[in-house]
Amino acid sequence: MYSESDLEAAVAAGAISPEAADALRNHVAGGRSAPAVDEEHFRLITGFNDIFVSIAAAILLFALGWIGSSFGMRIEGNGPSPLSGVFVAAAAWGLAEFFTKKRRMALPSILLLLAFVGGVGAAVGMALVLAIGPEATQNNDAIGGFIGSGAALTGALAAWFHWRRFRVPITIAAGAASVVLLIASLISAAVGDVPNKKDILLGFLLLLGIGVFLFAMWWDSSDPRRETRRSDVAFWLHLLAAPLIVHPVFSLLGLTDGNATTAEAIIVLLLYVALGVTALAIDRRALLVSALAYVLYALSSLFREYGAVELNVALTALVIGSALLLLSAFWHTARRGVVNTLPGTLQSKLPVLDRATTTGAPA
Template identity: 30%
Template sequence: MTELKSILDEAARQGLISPDAGGRLLPFLTEHGVAVIETLPVSRADGQAWSDTETPRFVRGFHDVLITIGVVVALVGLWGLAPLYAVPVAIIVLSEILVRRQRLALPAVSLTIALFCWICLLMSQFFPPWTPTSQSFGAEATQFVAGFPIILGAYYARYRVPLSLALCIMSVLAFVLTLILRLVQWVSGNPAFFLDHPVVLALVALICALGLFMMALYFDLGDRLRRTTRSDIAFWLHLGAAPALLYSTVSLLSIGESGRIFDLANMSARTPVVVATVAALMLIGLVIDRRAFVTSGLLSLGVAIFGVVQEGNATIDTYIFTTLIIVGAIVLIIGTGWMPLRRLVLRALPPAIASRLPPG
């Protein structure tokens, strides 16, 4: 019954039925014996069940790829001529045709990204988020971020693109972050408070990153079999939550004598912190069955390994290729052994928790 309700809710969100009709259909279908039958996973040659629950729904075929290439080329041309005025008109027209009428997934993703870039251009014209001499988080940063959730939320309400809702949620959290930073500055009475106390800045960033991760889990746990667009929204949120957690955690643990944060060079000099953080993210990714969550940390892991080999006085060619070999080996090990590793992790979890996660 729970799965049937989620399907009816998804139909209402896509405008196929009204919410009232969905509420009336649920008891009617249940009384008449209608139920959702869980499809069995594909079996491997050795007889063990294998399931891949993270197939990206925005990649459906080469037709979508061809249309997306045309969309990107056309928008790039318009961007070079009149980015502020012509691009939004083209995005709306193409969204009406390709997204609302034809329901093409990959073009919808490209149009959402184009809209996000246009919002950046629009807001920077009126509210530059920072100046070279600024030492504080002023009203401009808050005003710059405020436009993103409004426009992206309106776009999602019209076209129901999962990426637009994910970006809207991220921008809301970024807006909250700017408000918190300004509030702390106001309470302290010091405009350069975060320059003097970088640990507080890293801690606030970590709290917002955890909030983004919890939002991703909210959408994920609401669709453990990943049959609705809730799973697609969670995919994009996890893609943003992983690097946010990585950089905020490492920055909090790696602030040294210089007091600098969000600095890749500073992170590579503290390789054990980076490696431990990436390992924790990989474990979390295994538990929630999100390869995208794991992949987001591999770039920083490569930077950390690069720093270790470089400090060992190896030649440039040696430590570049050694870094590539190590990171590639980790990717291959995780990729080929994902399902066996995940089954081991699920067995170690309490049944009450494992039952709410995607099946292994």
């Protein structure tokens, strides 16, 4: 299976002409009886070798992390060492030079990117704990926020350098996640230990999630036909933004306390419908998936409230599963109905409904 990124690379290398790439896209779209733009392509694996390499790389990185913890200064004498993160990050970068830069393997590239950014952030975080002293970090939100922000800042810088070298689409989302963690850590340190701290953090996370969503829409609007790497970048950003938006909203509504009322359950269902309309408009399913657990719980509570105690879970799964399958089957028709009701200026910033034969420019 070949992704849009593979077609871009083939056109850029001169292996096939832009016209041949467009002909292939249209042929695949016609064979599936749906516009290719609605398929939300992204490459995860190209074959079992991706899985094989990913498993081997994960084992190697785990071993290097373990070995690194045995050298240098360790937290509280027998805890982790900053060298653990250094070893993992260095190995991840070295492996990416071959499996990402040369072999262009999707799943190993994602794993190695996360290992590099996580290794750098962990190394800096553990180094700061050692420098300040583990005892000083206990029950001290200000110092904890400082350490978290330091680790997040270096993680964001690591993601930037990785993007400059390898251009893995998920890298932008990893950098955005580091920035979110950086801001959240600074807010946590600034707020201190106040009674409603959790709600304050949830409110800021919601704002940050909206910011990531708008950032994702910026990438999406630059490639409305979804023919370049920009669309892949936007996909991962939407996947990050969705839980950042959905979880704070439903948590602030009190749905996570285990005692959802009928009114709260109805509000959740209405919000899910609104999320569904938004997902149709932007042609991204991440919002629906991220909110799925909450709406399942809300609908189950409604069935239980009205007497279907024994079958509440089964009825919930039946309703939601059927609705999502029906939406998937008629996604393009439903999306056309939603998009056509929007103002023209907004439609121009959304992914196109139908893609004519055009030449996609490399990202």
